Amino acid sequence: MYADQIPNAFYAQSGGVTAVINVSALGVIQTAATYPDKIGNIYAGQNGILGALREELIDVSQESREAIQGLMTTPSGAFGSCRYKLKGIDENRAEYERLIEVFRAHNIRYFFYNGGGDSADTCQKVSEIGEKMGFPLQAIHIPKTIDNDLPFTDNCPGFGSVAKYVALSTQEAAMDIASMCSTSTKVFILEVMGRHAGWIAGAAGLAAHEQGDAPHIILFPEIAFDEARFLAKVKETVETYGFCVIVASEGTQTADGQLLSGSTSRDAFGHVQLGGLAPKLANLIKQAHGYKHHWAVADYLQRAARHIASQTDLDQAFALGKAAVDLAMEGKNALMPTIERVSDAPYEWQIGTAPLDEVANQEKMMPRSFFSDDGFGITAEARRYFAPLIAGEAYPEYTNGLPVYVKLEKHLVDKKLPPDERW
Amino acid sequence: MYADQIPNAFYAQSGGVTAVINVSALGVIQTAATYPDKIGNIYAGQNGILGALREELIDVSQESREAIQGLMTTPSGAFGSCRYKLKGIDENRAEYERLIEVFRAHNIRYFFYNGGGDSADTCQKVSEIGEKMGFPLQAIHIPKTIDNDLPFTDNCPGFGSVAKYVALSTQEAAMDIASMCSTSTKVFILEVMGRHAGWIAGAAGLAAHEQGDAPHIILFPEIAFDEARFLAKVKETVETYGFCVIVASEGTQTADGQLLSGSTSRDAFGHVQLGGLAPKLANLIKQAHGYKHHWAVADYLQRAARHIASQTDLDQAFALGKAAVDLAMEGKNALMPTIERVSDAPYEWQIGTAPLDEVANQEKMMPRSFFSDDGFGITAEARRYFAPLIAGEAYPEYTNGLPVYVKLEKHLVDKKLPPDERW
Numbered sequence: 001m002y003a004d005q006i007p008n009a010f011y012a013q014s015g016g017v018t019a020v021i022n023v024s025a026l027g028v029i030q031t032a033a034t035y036p037d038k039i040g041n042i043y044a045g046q047n048g049i050l051g052a053l054r055e056e057l058i059d060v061s062q063e064s065r066e067a068i069q070g071l072m073t074t075p076s077g078a079f080g081s082c083r084y085k086l087k088g089i090d091e092n093r094a095e096y097e098r099l100i101e102v103f104r105a106h107n108i109r110y111f112f113y114n115g116g117g118d119s120a121d122t123c124q125k126v127s128e129i130g131e132k133m134g135f136p137l138q139a140i141h142i143p144k145t146i147d148n149d150l151p152f153t154d155n156c157p158g159f160g161s162v163a164k165y166v167a168l169s170t171q172e173a174a175m176d177i178a179s180m181c182s183t184s185t186k187v188f189i190l191e192v193m194g195r196h197a198g199w200i201a202g203a204a205g206l207a208a209h210e211q212g213d214a215p216h217i218i219l220f221p222e223i224a225f226d227e228a229r230f231l232a233k234v235k236e237t238v239e240t241y242g243f244c245v246i247v248a249s250e251g252t253q254t255a256d257g258q259l260l261s262g263s264t265s266r267d268a269f270g271h272v273q274l275g276g277l278a279p280k281l282a283n284l285i286k287q288a289h290g291y292k293h294h295w296a297v298a299d300y301l302q303r304a305a306r307h308i309a310s311q312t313d314l315d316q317a318f319a320l321g322k323a324a325v326d327l328a329m330e331g332k333n334a335l336m337p338t339i340e341r342v343s344d345a346p347y348e349w350q351i352g353t354a355p356l357d358e359v360a361n362q363e364k365m366m367p368r369s370f371f372s373d374d375g376f377g378i379t380a381e382a383r384r385y386f387a388p389l390i391a392g393e394a395y396p397e398y399t400n401g402l403p404v405y406v407k408l409e410k411h412l413v414d415k416k417l418p419p420d421e422r423w
Numbered sequence: 424m425y426a427d428q429i430p431n432a433f434y435a436q437s438g439g440v441t442a443v444i445n446v447s448a449l450g451v452i453q454t455a456a457t458y459p460d461k462i463g464n465i466y467a468g469q470n471g472i473l474g475a476l477r478e479e480l481i482d483v484s485q486e487s488r489e490a491i492q493g494l495m496t497t498p499s500g501a502f503g504s505c506r507y508k509l510k511g512i513d514e515n516r517a518e519y520e521r522l523i524e525v526f527r528a529h530n531i532r533y534f535f536y537n538g539g540g541d542s543a544d545t546c547q548k549v550s551e552i553g554e555k556m557g558f559p560l561q562a563i564h565i566p567k568t569i570d571n572d573l574p575f576t577d578n579c580p581g582f583g584s585v586a587k588y589v590a591l592s593t594q595e596a597a598m599d600i601a602s603m604c605s606t607s608t609k610v611f612i613l614e615v616m617g618r619h620a621g622w623i624a625g626a627a628g629l630a631a632h633e634q635g636d637a638p639h640i641i642l643f644p645e646i647a648f649d650e651a652r653f654l655a656k657v658k659e660t661v662e663t664y665g666f667c668v669i670v671a672s673e674g675t676q677t678a679d680g681q682l683l684s685g686s687t688s689r690d691a692f693g694h695v696q697l698g699g700l701a702p703k704l705a706n707l708i709k710q711a712h713g714y715k716h717h718w719a720v721a722d723y724l725q726r727a728a729r730h731i732a733s734q735t736d737l738d739q740a741f742a743l744g745k746a747a748v749d750l751a752m753e754g755k756n757a758l759m760p761t762i763e764r765v766s767d768a769p770y771e772w773q774i775g776t777a778p779l780d781e782v783a784n785q786e787k788m789m790p791r792s793f794f795s796d797d798g799f800g801i802t803a804e805a806r807r808y809f810a811p812l813i814a815g816e817a818y819p820e821y822t823n824g825l826p827v828y829v830k831l832e833k834h835l836v837d838k839k840l841p842p843d844e845r846w
Contacts, residue, residue: 173722180504296721297701301721401810402587
């Protein structure tokens, strides 16, 4: 086989970025380099899958060794990500055909797609249509979502670092409030991400070690919000401990499915764009009890917080990127490598796999056994699950007081197809 | 002199706590121990000055060596702080007399008060009234305020760590937005503290290294907010760079002094309690330009973030605690030790002093020369000022993925005065 016939690989980042998605990219890139006879170049989609549709392919080999190594410590999506959901094949077959055309033009036979549930679905469809179009490729999905809601895997890269950030921030803010509550703020609310699943808010429970420790109340999307019960619990907590710390999932909702958050705008996937829950809760409490309150909304700070990323998360993000390439080299297709937990303490894990057609578009909620009886906290079982995921501090390097994060050059490969204005 | 006649020292924390106020406490405690012939016990006020008024004195000598050493890495006010402003001597002479009574009962001749402008004022008054009441004591104020608004000192302990947190968070969140802005969020707003002075928001400017880097817009309390100019700048930024990152001081206000933030509740000092500016700005932008936006409110997370404290800040917090004791031992009174900047780069500083009657109730605003011409950014001169303050990472230890922060036992000294229900 001539060198220029060695098939190439395509890698793309999808959806909300994380503190460690670039570590999975590094796992792909470094592992691919160990198969020089089987993988030619790695092309990364500029701004995710849109890079493939637009034939905007970043030539990874043109980046410096330092820049590539810097992916280990750089948050965000270094190649660019996008919120762009491919429609069903029947609705927009042209989109899938375009992908295959681009892949064919650049001799791309490996498709590594790094994202959440929607991307798993796309990955699966690309694999199907490639086969139908006589251009079979190996499509491997690399899990990534701070929401931790993918099935079959113990957890999702990106989650452990958010969990660490949220638990740590809860711990720190709670100490602040505890030290001043006799004359100042009595109630503090931290709003965190989590549309449908309460994993992120649940991880905040790790901040509590003893009876009375914060967080005193966690609000989960899975547990229907009951205003009267909530307000009673706030009052009881303030009267018992002098203050009350609340961690609230953005997706907190009432029994009839109404989001407490006021916002109603929607993103490109049609998901409701949330935010603004914390001030709403603060207002409820103020009106009912008159307590002085403060609130914080972590928003992007939580998922970008590479400065306090979890070492477990980093290790798993890399391992899954590596596994994706290894699986492709074994001839596998339409799979997602997963994390399989072997034991809680000491935490042991190994790589498994899940078929994409079973992964796609499923959301894994927190199990009932993770919620305390009153629904405002987590159980010991949940703590055993969460604890190892935030272990270890994977600090970046610093210069002049700020982390050294890399910015790639993003040299694009010459286009081989005629311009196509559809994307 | 008999051992039980060696005078004691009183230390109290005042107002909003910081990531490093306990480091100043440690500076006081460890330095006092080097003067065994001149300082007997150190009593810390439980919940600040209220501890003195209520005769709730924490006996520092009862804490374990590990707990005291742990003050170096523990945020919040380890002895408790309070928002409690003593009135003028004429209005409430009884309050000052009570303090002197308690000090006299416990043979306290040194008063170390760790706080901001209001505390400097109290410290000065306590010194005056002690003298008038025939119980002269040495009152030394140790500067502390994340707002960085005390005069005479290069900066205030607590500020450098908030500055580091805010610059770092801006840098990380901006990378997140940059990597997704082609299809997702175009505008991100981070609301930070700063009622009257824009120091904290200004420090976010350190995140920018090149033209076009975030933050693209900083809103300062010192610069009147002009909605039309602001919205035009947002639009221009999005059109030029694809996204716009805004860091907004909570105290942002219009030319006629109206706060943009909606909240109107007041704290114990009579200060307006702010918050809610970010969603307001987001709404303005949404209505004017329709951009998809996200916003974060850092609130207490910023001032409690010991996990990413600045080493400079830590060093200075300790040095000022130490200097307070040294000054008292030199017979000084009604002073505040200060940081004097000797040079910007390399950053060199030394301890100076300022008389309390000149410190009290003055607020130091950012100088005009620190604001860029359009008022939306900082100048090179400002960068030279801010840069050394965030230098160095003073990491705490971690166990199981979370920082090890100490909690003191807080053994109270036996009361010597009859109960007094006034406080």
